[in-house]
Amino acid sequence: MLERSTQVASFPRRGGHYRVMGFDAPEIAERVRAGQFVNLLLRPGPLLRRPFSVYRVLPGGIVEIIYRPVGEGTGLLAAMQIGDSVSILGPLGRGFEFDAGWRSVALVSGGLGVAPMWLAARDAREAGLRVVWVHGARTEAELNLEWLGDEVVYATDDGSRGFHGSAVAAVPDGVGAVLACGPNRMLAAAAARWPDAQVAVETYMGCGTGVCLGCAVPLRAGGYDRACREGPVYRAADIDWDALPSQLHYAVGA
């Protein structure tokens, strides 16, 4: 885990829905594994850091995140310019694990759950796996059309593109393993279909380093552990999905 003052290095904006922003952070770029995250501190900005899955890693040591400007932190991010400073803490958390014995893997994402999948595809291919990229959103306009792998399947709730239905339902049979990220409700559905899937959960987060115990994840075996340390990637069947909040509404206000 490293803390560095870093600069915004790129922001190739895409579509109307998502923004991608790159930070100059070579040490993190070198170490980060799929599913791990960075915690960004914006000054001026809200009191606490904001966690983001690492999206892509670019040559030259640039770490990218993908986000939607919905709250105070992401609104500030969207207004930043190349060269502006942020403090970046990472890589944090425990990422996805890969096993060459699977032969193939489905990377299943809903909406912004696409965030860890680029690195997951990279690491899966390094492990010699065939990658089926499955990405869903409410509508075609909300899909993120960047993908990496051997086969791509899109799904939309309204049927405006690809499979008409959820990303979980769109996954073809016969894949060797499933890695999923998206709204917790979607992950609960993934857990019902594939108990052994690896899922990256979303929680509110305080410190990102394991000391505040704010990012509690309820476990089927009882008790809680920390999304920022033991997670954010879990075996799907290990989580008590009924007790994990399914929809997060961030709001700080003035």
Added chain:
Amino acid sequence: MIPDLSVDAGGLRLRGPVIAASGTFGYGTEVPLLERRALGAIVSKGIFLRPRAGNPPPRIVETPAGMLNAIGLQGPGVEALIRDYCPQWAAWDFPVLVNINGESADEYGELAARLDGVPGVAGFEINVSCPNVEQGGMYFGNDPRAAAEVTSAVRRRTRLPIWVKLTPMVTDIGVIARACESAGADALSAVNTFVGMSIDLHTSRPRLAFRTGGLSGPAIRPMAVHLAHQAARAVRIPVIGVGGIVTPDDALEFLVAGCAAVQIGTATFADPCAIAKVHDGIAWFLEARGLSSLAELPRYLPRD
């Protein structure tokens, strides 16, 4: 010359006045970035005799210049603490105090007795101010007789230094402060979080599963400075100021207002090096004014 920042804090001589606040630093083993040279002491995450799961999520919500938490004193229980953490503490060059909790005065006393003499345990901070548990916690801290009873129960079972962490949710903190002093406390930590609530307009429900939580961060600092000052006026034992400190100037406000030392909590979440930065900033402040030690800092502390 580097000014002498060492302080007396209730039976312990600390090399610096900046202490890691309970619940914001785990058991001291989690934050590898922190520059330990600057730590005056650590107060551990609050512990009970038995393991506790803590509260269901959501447990935290950010608020303007602050955060609400309702963690619920999740912890492994005292036996795991002794097995897993105390041996590490024994090797460190700064003291670790254990923040102790119970549902009755006897439980506090039992915890102190179990931990007394364990290598690595330098003292206790009695938590009579947690707003996030159903039994005990803050309910001992807003009644002077109950606060004194808990303090006495611990005093009878240990000769180690005892700090009592006070709740701000009282009419007159001086009354509680004096009750704890009379019952044998060596120092007071002032103050714990303020009780607050935040409503999610999407669901028309509280954002925290526990309904309410403890408010910390810069939002509470002026209130915390006032309460720490009121406590310091009321007693002769040292008061350790806590509440919303982010910068060296914030810490100096508490020190000038009569505190012997300070604790930093929420600021560590945003900046794992916050304690070192505050420590160094206090040193620069003294140096710039030609003061050779923290003891020479002018104070504002009229006595009641």
